[in-house]
Amino acid sequence: MSAIVGQRVGFGTTYGFGEFAPERLVDDVVEAEALGFDMFGISDHLHGEHATLETWTALTWAAAATERIEVMPNVLGLPYRAPAVTAKMAETLDRLSGGRLVLGLGSGGYDREFAAFGLPVRTPGQKVGALAEALEIIRRLWAEPGVSFDGEHYQAREARIEPRPARPIPIWLGSYGPRSLRLTGAFADGWIPSLTRLELSQAVAMRDAVRAAAVAAGRDPDQITCAANVAVVFDAKRSPTPQVVAGGDEAIAGQLAEIIRAGFTFLNVMFSAPEPRRRFALEVIPLVRDALAQS
Template sequence: MSIRLGYQIPNYTYPGGAVEDLFDTVTAQAREAEAAGFDTVLVMDHFYQLPGIGAPENAMLEAYTTLGALASATSTIQLSALVTGNTYRNPTLLAKTVTTLDVVSKGRAILGIGAGWFEREHHDYGFEFGTFTQRFERLEEALTIIAPMLKGEPATLDGKWYQARGAMNNPRLRPTIPIMLGGSGEQKTFRLAARFADHMNIICDVEELPRKVAVLRERCEEIGRDPATLATSYLAMGLVGETEQEVKEIGQEIPEDRRNRVFLGTPEQVADQLHDRVIKAGIDGITINLIRTGHRPGMVTTVGTALKPLVASA
């Protein structure tokens, strides 16, 4: 499994705003990404829109219902959450959910998972948030249950946070389903990725990337794993305009705390930035979102055309 060129859909607030048309716009983006050569479509696993993208009350679709529907609307592209919030999904049920997605999509599911971080969602929906340490304890226990279940092995754990008693997981389509961790934590997330993951999606300010790549390799080497067996990708917030004037207008909207994660420009300009700042840092693949313009017919294709040469030679 590899995510060389992923397209993330994080925004469900579109011009016109009719709810009955919302999923048609999502489907159109996924189909366009598939046709344009993206290998993976990813959605967020949140209940509210995130700060820096929109207001909490803005539209947000539930991730696995959306992925299941996209499985029927597409035919070849991989499907994943970037990333599943472990704190509000029981691990045995999550293993069953992603395995069902794999069956429904004929072998195109990836389990993206992380420790969870958006406290307001947990508070409002009644999920325990806990401390930073507790969330990573829970993630480690969850992966200890999920990993064997994805391979068809009964899972048993009498943990501090979760219990499983020979939990079985059928039907399955493949020998296993790839696991992708998302985050940037050098001490906890990267160690769990080295132990459990097939793929690590690094989410951080772009100037931190060279150090993150080096530390991730160290975490693999510490347990005797070949770092080359753990694929990497980077999540890029793409503020892409069709013209220089549109780029200038979009640039005025960038929140101060997101400037080090934003790639602003025309498709060709953004491709150059990603090559110089991401691919050269040692990252294998790119996942991009197009928060402001991805809903526009043709925009995903144009961006895909600009980005494909980067990952073809990465």
């Protein structure tokens, strides 16, 4: 089992915000590991005027440079890659990294990106259906010697991957709508919304929906990691907003402790430069843990 599946408090960092500096990728992930972060994530936006790295290639590069920290695409846009191909990609990276992959998946929220690449642009309902089909194909390919599947969006004909994964690879979904939240509760190992898009009260209501769906599916809801992507800005003069955690060390720690107490036990934090990441690890994380210990 992945070390971060469960209800312990964990902290990750996501690469790719702020200045585009691919030459710093290895230094950034090595430092993140040394600072004690639990996860290193990379977002999946391949089209646009802002410079980016291809997510899976960069994630593999990051995993090869480290030994302990887990890696996650945060999150893969489903239309970019066929589910059966994603299943094999995940098996290989998880094996080569020594079991350090968390497979983050999303149905694809930015239609213009997929349209630009000539990929399917689906309605909201179709996106949920495609995600459900993809989950079935991926999980079956990981577990069965041959898979045939005839869905509305995806097909497979006696597909197989060898070797199959050495362990159950965790899947976290970046989902928001009612149907996709039910899908998350029924089938996923984790849920990772972005609090840059939601107020905390909205996220809490969605979390309740995920957990209710898990119970309805006969699952233990405590086995689903409820995580959150969080933007942090160090600025003692700046007031926080529902989308941005801001202030000095103690103010930021207090806001993050509130998010964790609300049920989000894994925080994936976005920084614009290396220095705030160092300050967060050295100054803020201990304050958060102290605050939680006193709760």
